[in-house]
Amino acid sequence: MQRRNRRLDRPRERVLEVAWELLVEKGLADLTLAELGRRVDTSASHLLYYFGSKDELLLEVLRWSETQLWTRWQRILAEESDPVERIRRFCALYLPPRAKDPRWLLWMEIWPRVLRLEVLREAHAGLDERWRVSLAGLLVDAGVADAGPLARRICALLDGLSVALTLDEAGLTIKEACDHAMALLPSETRALD
Numbered sequence: 001m002q003r004r005n006r007r008l009d010r011p012r013e014r015v016l017e018v019a020w021e022l023l024v025e026k027g028l029a030d031l032t033l034a035e036l037g038r039r040v041d042t043s044a045s046h047l048l049y050y051f052g053s054k055d056e057l058l059l060e061v062l063r064w065s066e067t068q069l070w071t072r073w074q075r076i077l078a079e080e081s082d083p084v085e086r087i088r089r090f091c092a093l094y095l096p097p098r099a100k101d102p103r104w105l106l107w108m109e110i111w112p113r114v115l116r117l118e119v120l121r122e123a124h125a126g127l128d129e130r131w132r133v134s135l136a137g138l139l140v141d142a143g144v145a146d147a148g149p150l151a152r153r154i155c156a157l158l159d160g161l162s163v164a165l166t167l168d169e170a171g172l173t174i175k176e177a178c179d180h181a182m183a184l185l186p187s188e189t190r191a192l193d
Contacts, residue, residue: 016064083142099168
């Protein structure tokens with residue numbers, strides 16, 4: 001049976017939502033364009049026409065996920081005024097909420113692909129930079145000198161801890177991971193906590 005290339009309402013958004021659902025349901029290895037096409041009632045070739053490749057589809061799903069997370073982050077910033085608590089909440093939001101977290105599985109899949117695809121490299125750098133710049137701003141608000149390098153160090157630590165949490169490393173909790181990141185703050189800043 002041949003699929004119709006049916007026009008969808010909010011086609012891009014619908015495809016990304018369904019791709020996310022598939023990712024949660026089946027995992028990244030089983031997220032195929034054929035299955036995605038079946039779920040949105042179109043063909044894999046139609047999806048390729050719109051997204052270019054599975055790599056670019058994964059990137060779009062990651063961007064979609066990051067946009068949702070960024071919206072949550074903006075709400076937290078509006079709620080919380082204490083600079084050190086903002087840093088702690090940044091760390092907690094940055095980390096995966098559970099083992100096998102789909103967002104982090106996507107990041108882990110994108111990282112090796114970044115090495116060979118320029119379009120992924122540029123997008124990856126932009127997504128990473130947005131979080132680092134936000135954290136650097138928080139660090140400045142907390143009175144930390146040389147906030148840029150410290151933001152890079154904290155984000156790198158959070159990336160590594162996120163992998164461990166995603167892979168369900170025994171004994172590691174989100175609180176402990178946040179504590180590791182907060183330990184990188186200068187002692188006078190930690191004293192405000």
